[in-house]
Amino acid sequence: MSAQRATPRHGGGGVQAPAGAARPVPADTALPRAARVLLALVLLAVFGGLALAVLALAQPAPGLAAAVAGRIDDSGVSHPVTAVLLNFRGYDTLLELVVLVLALVGTWSVGRARGCAGNAPGPLLRQLPRLLAPLMVLVAGYLLWAGAHAPGGAFQAGSLLGGVGILLCLSGQPLPGWAQALVLRLAVVLGVAVFAALGAAAALLPGGAPLDWPPAQAKTLILTIELAAMLSIGVVLAALFAGGRP
C-alpha cells in the first residue's frame, strides 16, 4: 500500500513521530516499569474474567432467528440478514451509513489527499485494473441483486466498488474532472439521502411509521436503497483510502 499521509492543516510540526521512527518516546509519556507490569496484570485479570463469563454462557442461546423467520414473508426479501438490515432493523443500518459519511467528512476536515495521479505503478498495476475493474463492477452488481435471497447486499457490493476505486488510485488514475466537487459529494451522501427520504416518506402514509415499508412495495424500496447505499459505500471507502479531501 502506498503511504498516503494527510498533512495537518497548520504546519503540525509537533505531531509525534510514528511508531518505529528514530525519535525515542518522550520520557514523560512512558510509564515506569512497575506500572506497566501492574497494568498488564490488571488487563490479564480482566481478560480472564471475560473468558470465564463467556465460557459460562448458556448453550443454546435464546435469539431472534425464529422471530425473523416468522415475519420474513412481510419483509420483501427472503434472506434473513438482508431482512434484518434493511427492514426489521433498517434504522440501525441508516445510522451506520451516516457513520460512514461522518468518517469521510471528519477525514476531509483534517487534511488534503495527495491525489492518485502521483502514484507510479509497476507493469502489473498498469495492466491489472483493465482486467479486474470491469469484472469487479459486474460482481458488485450481482452481489447486490443476490442479497435479496442469498448472502450479499449493499455492504458487500459497496466494498467491491471501493476496491475498484483503490485499484484505480494505485494505478495512478486521477479522478475525472466531472467527478470532482459536487458530483463526488452527491455520491457520498446518496445512500443516506435516499434511505432517509424514503424512510421519512413512509411515515407520511396512513398508518405508517418511519422506515415502515408496505409489504407490496418492500422489495422495490429495499433494492432502491441498496443500490444507492452500494454506490455511496464504494465511493466513501475509496475516498477514505485516498486519505483526505480532493
Place this chain on the structure above:
Amino acid sequence: MLPVLAAPAWMLAVVFVPLAAALLCFLLPRRAVILGLVAAVLTAAVTFALTLEVAAAGTAHTLLGGWAAPLGILWRADGLSAALLAMTALVGVTVSLYAAAYFRDDAHARVFFWPLWLLLWTALNALYLSADLFNLYVTLELLGFAAVSLTALGGGAAALTGAIRYLLVSVLGSLSYLLGVALLYHSCGSVDIGLVAACIPDAPRPASQVAAAAMMAGLILKTALFPFHFWLPPAHGSAPAPVSAVLSALVVKASFYLLLRLWLDVLGGGGRWAAELLGLLGVAAVLWGSVLALRQERLKLLIAYSTVAQIGYLFLALPLAVAGGAAAWTGALYLALAHGLAKAAMFLSAGNLLRFGGHDRIAELDSAVHRLPLTLTAFALAGVSIMGLPPSGGFIGKWLLLKAAFAQGRFGLVVVILLGGVLAAAYVFKVVGHAFTPAARERRLRTVPPGMEWSALLLAAAAIVLGLTLPLISPLLQVGAAPAAMATAFAAWSAA
C-alpha cells in the same frame, strides 16, 4: 406549537431535521452557515414541541419500521429524555449562533464545522430517543466520531494529539459497551431495553453481571469519571470554543444519561456496592478536579478541569439515590442540566476572551471586565451556578443532594459537596479577580462580535433561571420514570 402533529412526528423531525441539514451543509459548503443556522432553529423548535408534548401527554413511542420489539427498534421519549433533549436544543441553538460569528474568518473551519456539528446533534437526539441497546451503541459511535472530528478542527499539534487520544478512549468505551450488549443479547435474546429489563432478574448470573460491568465501564470512560478523566482536559481545552462548549455541556452528558438509563431502567436501580464505589470515585473527582482547576494557568484548561469536578457530583449522587433518597436522582439530573447550560456559557466566554486578547492566560486577562462586560457577566453568572449559589440551577441540584445526604446521615458526603462548592468559588473568583486587574503591559486587542457576547450571556442566564423553574421541570422528569427509583422523587422535594 402545532397541535395537529402528534409526538411520533416530532420524534421523526428531532432526528431527521439535523441529519438532512448536515447532508445539505456537506453538499453546499458555500451555503453551510445559513443552512446550519436555519437547521439549528428548526431542530430546536421541533425539540421544544416534543418536550411540551411529553410534558402534556406523557411518554411517547414510535415503532421504527412498524415492527414492535424484539424484532424492531423503538423510540421512546419519557421525561428524562425530553429534559435532556430540551437542554441540548437550548445549548445547540445558542452555540450555533455563536459559531456563525466565531468561524466567520476561518473558511476551512466554517465549511466543516456545520456538517460535523449537525451530525453530532443528530447523534445526541437519536441517543436520547432510542430504547434499544444496540441502536444506542450505533448512536454512541456516531457521537464519538463527530466529537473527535470537531476536536481536531482547531488544527495544530495540540488539537490533533488531543483528538487522537479522545478517539482511542471513545472507541475503547464504545467497544466495552458493545461487549456488554452482546453478552446481554446472548442471555436475554433481545436488545430492547424493556425486554432486557424484564429478563435481567432471571438471567444467567456471571454473564449478565459481567455485561453490566462492561457497559458501565465503557460509559464511565466516556463520561470521564475520575480516574478516567485523563483524556478530557487536552481534548476540551484544545478544541475551538464552540466545540469545547458542546463537548463539555452535551457530549459527556449523553454517556451519563445512558449510564443512568441502564442503572434505572435495565438494572432496576439497585446495586448498593457498585453505587458506593462510583460514589467514592465521584468524591475523588470533585476534589481532584477542583484542585487541578485551581492550579491551571490557562482559562480553557481551568474550565475543563472544572468539568471533571462537576461530573464527580453526578456520580456522588448514586449512593444517596440507591439508598432510597429519591430526591437525589432529581438532584443529579438537575446538576446535569445546570452544568450543561453553565459550562457551555463558560466555554463561550472563554472563547470571547481568547478572541479578544489572543490568549487565555488567566494572569493576563488585563481588565477584561471593562472591555467585555457582557462576557464577564456571563462567566460570573455561570460561575454562580457551578458554585451552587442560589437561585441557580446548580444550587437546586446541590441542595437536593445535601438534603438527601443529611437525611441519610452521610456527613462525609455533605462535607465533600460543600467543599467542592468552596473550591469552585475559588477558581471562579481567581478568573474574575484577574479580569478586574490591569496587566503590566498593553497588547494588541481584537474586537468580539456582539453575537458572541450575547449568546454566552443567554446560556448563563438560562442556568440561573433553571433554578427558578423547579416546579415546571421536576414533574417533567417524573414522566415515565421507572417506578421503583423515581416515583417518590416529586413528593420528596415538594415535601421539603
